Amino acid sequence: MKLHYMGKYDLNPESLPCNTHMRGAVPFKEAKDMKEMAKIMSILSVIMLLVFGFILYLRYSNSFIEYILVGSIFALLSLFPHELLHAICFKEDVYLYTNFKQGMLFVVGTETMSKGRFIFMSLLPNLIFGIIPFGIGLIWPSLSILGAFGVLSISMGAGDYYNIFNALTQMPGGSRTYLYQFSSYWYMPD
Numbered sequence: 528m529k530l531h532y533m534g535k536y537d538l539n540p541e542s543l544p545c546n547t548h549m550r551g552a553v554p555f556k557e558a559k560d561m562k563e564m565a566k567i568m569s570i571l572s573v574i575m576l577l578v579f580g581f582i583l584y585l586r587y588s589n590s591f592i593e594y595i596l597v598g599s600i601f602a603l604l605s606l607f608p609h610e611l612l613h614a615i616c617f618k619e620d621v622y623l624y625t626n627f628k629q630g631m632l633f634v635v636g637t638e639t640m641s642k643g644r645f646i647f648m649s650l651l652p653n654l655i656f657g658i659i660p661f662g663i664g665l666i667w668p669s670l671s672i673l674g675a676f677g678v679l680s681i682s683m684g685a686g687d688y689y690n691i692f693n694a695l696t697q698m699p700g701g702s703r704t705y706l707y708q709f710s711s712y713w714y715m716p717d
Contacts, residue, residue: 528617536624536631540708544622546637549705552712555693561709564686571685579661579678587671598675602656605680609652610634616648639705642698642713649687649694657681 536542538561558564584591610632614621617636625632640648657680664674690711698704698713705712 528615529620530611530614530634531620531622533622533624536626536629536633538626538629543624543635543706543708544620544637545635545707546705548707548712549639549703549714550717552705552707552714553697555697555711555713557689557693557710564709567689568685571689572682575685575688576678576682579681583661583664583671583674583678586665587668587674590671594671594675595679597672598677598679601672601676602679602683605656605676606632606683609656609680609683612652612655613648616644616651635706637705639703639714641703642694642700645694645704646691649690653681653684653687657684 558567580595583594587594610623614623614634614636617634617638619636619638621634621636623632623634657677659677660673661677661681664671664677693711694704694713699715702713702715704714
């Protein structure tokens with residue numbers, strides 16, 4: 528993997544690196560544009576924040592606000608490492624973009640991936656920064672700040688869960704996937 532920092536994303540999908548479409552490629556059935564995608568991600572994020580936050584609140588109601596405030600700082604600090612964890616799952620070149628004004632930080636690669644590797648790539652940062660710290664925080668009260676960090680990190684991974692859902696429900700066995708601009712495609716290799 529070779530990481531290239533591309534700077535601020537200009538909101539033009541045509542400026543993203545991509546290869547030509549593979550023969551027989553099928554686009555994922557996903558949001559039509561950035562506005563619809565942002566709406567879906569916001570709804571998913573809030574739902575996860577409420578569900579996992581409520582679980583944490585039941586466990587630590589006395590100090591819940593303090594834990595969430597400190598966990599928020601850690602969650603913000605994990606944004607860049609989150610993207611690096613996505614990036615290490617690529618074998619070839621991967622490109623990092625930012626647009627903090629729009630709340631965007633993401634990586635794009637041009638290579639194809641198996642369904643399993645795509646799901647692993649999408650899930651890895653959410654496991655390390657979300658699910659595992661959340662579980663640790665629930666089990667050991669002295670590490671409850673990790674639980675709050677996990678709650679916020681889980682909710683920040685809404686786009687990744689959306690990608691995983693699409694791969695699980697739309698990609699047949701043996702298929703491969705790739706990104707083209709801001710859309711995902713799958714195809715059956717020859």
